Amino acid sequence: MKKIQVGLCGLGTVGTGVVKVLEDHQEQIKHKVGCEIEISKILVSNLEKTRDVVIKQDWLTIDPADLVDNPEIDVIIEVMGGIEDTNQLLERAIRNKKHIVTANKDLMAVHGQKLLRLAKENKCDILYDASVAGGIPILRSLSDGLASDHIQKIMGIVNGTTNYIMTKMTDEGLPFDEVLEEAQALGFAEADPTSDVDGLDAARKMTLLANIAFRMELNLEDVHMVGIRGITQEDINFAESLDYTIKLIGIASMQDGKAEVTVEPTLLPKDHPLALVKNEYNAVYVYGEAVGETMFYGPGAGSLPTATAVVSDLMEVVKNIRLGISGNTYIDPQFDHHLKSDSEKFSRQFIRLEVEDQAGAFQEITNVFSDEKVSFAKILQLPGDREKIAEIVMVTHKISREQLLKSLANLKGLDVVKRLISHYRVDGEE
């Protein structure tokens, strides 16, 4: 049986891990895919560097053409990162009929749809499970599950850095800035944490998940995105006193052919399974019509989990080659791009206001909400930290985003409302 030849782009910690996993598990892998898999070229930037794995010197090259134009090579594994140059390299590889395995979510979020279409035209696979949640085979589970179920909603913690920060803020009562610094020192957060803490990374991953789950081409600009910078210890404490935990949650849902994708701080009941996902762990809840609720939990990143996920994708690519179904993994969007309007997006909301503590103030505020037909599940009124100032904390029943925005705008017009302190989505309960 023909050996499958692999070109590996990048030999950092993940690349090194891939080499090790392939070597250590040679026999089992052959058993599972029905043929041998062999690395034949590795693209590096420095030929002389000492490596953590035993590598044949003639595997190494600094010329991408030795991989992407090499007729011997069947599959390219891309674990070197980067967006534009890498995209060009992979496009060239695909035109040369090479299958792709990548752990590069930034690339996939920006150029994914184009690359996937190009691959399909060339009857090639692109698998990128390692890019979404390192240790969780969530894309494969979605795409396998989809073959015999309809997915209605996905809800997940898909960014380890923000989940680490929220865990520390909640469990140890520390302020955002301090926890961020600690996370940076520990290597859980990058020097420039913007893409994590502002929700961009999570939004990219939710886009990748929603595209597969709903068979609709959704882009980053379709995602309603709010980060975690504004969350205060008071928000966390109020949420806690109402039996909620605040997490940065990605939600993608589809009804009547219309999709909604959002990444925002969300209050979950304390005993919701996602509320217990701590530190840098990730978890994705999937609601399928037939199967009901399932959840996948695991490390969101890390070089070994990611290397293992890359090898799993590689095995899948090899099986598909042998089954003659390469390129089938990507399914053309079946549904036109339709998003829910604000009047079709429903959720409960947690709202905190600073108000004047005077007769009739409460009445004025509740009038604003009842004008928009917003009703409440819970209301707390508390003395504020200054004289004549009170604080009101409310949790609404399910309302549309339109109702929310109108109510908030009208509140701002009231003299008795000093400040809209914060408002968050509430989810995970009926």
Add this chain to the structure above:
Amino acid sequence: MKKIQVGLCGLGTVGTGVVKVLEDHQEQIKHKVGCEIEISKILVSNLEKTRDVVIKQDWLTIDPADLVDNPEIDVIIEVMGGIEDTNQLLERAIRNKKHIVTANKDLMAVHGQKLLRLAKENKCDILYDASVAGGIPILRSLSDGLASDHIQKIMGIVNGTTNYIMTKMTDEGLPFDEVLEEAQALGFAEADPTSDVDGLDAARKMTLLANIAFRMELNLEDVHMVGIRGITQEDINFAESLDYTIKLIGIASMQDGKAEVTVEPTLLPKDHPLALVKNEYNAVYVYGEAVGETMFYGPGAGSLPTATAVVSDLMEVVKNIRLGISGNTYIDPQFDHHLKSDSEKFSRQFIRLEVEDQAGAFQEITNVFSDEKVSFAKILQLPGDREKIAEIVMVTHKISREQLLKSLANLKGLDVVKRLISHYRVDGEE
């Protein structure tokens, strides 16, 4: 491309679900496996019965030979239940080179190893993911994951009935008997609940999981099995006051080529992800050397989740046929049957004693433990419900089962110890 012909044994709720799923998702399935799949015969006990699905009348038969001896049929799906007769039927089918998909865990727990070996000799697959935890593709995840990782420990809630009972006892403070009756009325527990509440069902599933994860042939008699009948509301309350939740937990672990499999009521920290798995849901934690902790959560049973799992297994069987790797799914045990001895099984323990409330009693008791080098993480002494009787609740540091059994035996020899009320394993914390 050759069509794959399927013979379906059984047309109850799961069988009906399989017919529906195959029909509703025909196109997607063809896309994923590279060929068409068609049901050609269905074994039923009554030809005249009205069915919930549209069935061609000539599909139905009451003669098993029309399926298992039928040269046209490639795969047998067994969803009719039963052990001995069903085993004979499947053996005959395998000798006739048919692949098997079954949702029958009782059969697999008793005859699984024999059937799997017979299938391997005949280059046939037997897939049985639907038998372990309906909606969770745990066997496939283990076997796929194993191709590139080593699994060290599996810990799970694998029986929905007992988890439902424990949830109600814990959340609503109801006694075991009352909850069991309610569960029976709701259909979550069988009229004869023995195999669920005594841990047998969970032990069967843990055996199936451990066999795959550790590549060692483990049997039901290798499992240390304790059910939930003895758990009282006091046990639950004491556990709660120490921040633990009691669940019926299956644990399989392997160190230095020696395995341990146990199903027993276990105290977990309240914020452990398994502690939050409620009602009839199942969840399985897997600890892999490379990937670290991952968890799969989903419905443990139900006709639609089970039918979906059966169809997923069927798709896998068809892919394997086309890959020419049928029979490879079953891996011969690589390790000899070695179990940990009692001196090699370590865990923390929760122990409740009724003692005489007199000077020196506490001292006598702690002496018994310190003689066995058992030390404690937590000790509570409380007044008992009768005069001159006190209750002691202890949580030990990690001790061996040998230390536990010796200490308990020595305690029974003390005059001041009136009664050993209960003792449970404690797990899920370091």
